[in-house]
Amino acid sequence: MQSNQRLHEFFFPVWLLIFLPPMLLFTLGFSFITDTIVLLVLLFCYKMEKKAQFYRKTILKAWFIPFCCQVFGALLLYFAAKLGHAFESAGDTAYSAGIFANPFSSVLSFVTVLAVILLVMGLIYLFCRKWIFAKAALDPQKMRMFCIVYALCASPWAFL
Secondary structure, three states: OHHHHHHHHHHHHHHHHHHHHHHHHHHHHHHHHHHHHHHHHHHHHOOOOOHHHHHHHHHHHHHHHHHHHHHHHHHHHHHHHHHHHHHOOOOOOHHHHHHHOOHHHOHHHHHHHHHHHHHHHHHHHHHHHHHHOOOOOOOHHHHHHHHHHHHHHHOOHHHO
């Protein structure tokens, strides 16, 4: 049994290197395209001046920071599922399986996933307000709505 375990640990990094980078590149690209569309729509809806200059100055921050917040949320869900798995009985894995596969399968897994989504949304709003769009030429009311809409659109709704 012990040699089997070592063999599994030996092959896991190879599997990770083969399958994870293409998925990571796809995820990064899809996230960039989505954030670009959201940012451009918001720029046109709020009738901002110098849209191209504003886009060029903010797109990398507006893409990378929410992506990092989403990764943070995914890590929180992973650790919540692992912690829940430690407290579940052998036959009842509804909570941890619910977080990984179907949050609607148990109320507790749904509440956990929704809480993490709301936390990530709040972090995205905070970073948008204080750092990403801080230099935008918007009055405070428009800035608040701009950041709220961006946080709603950039939140990790796929967790559900």
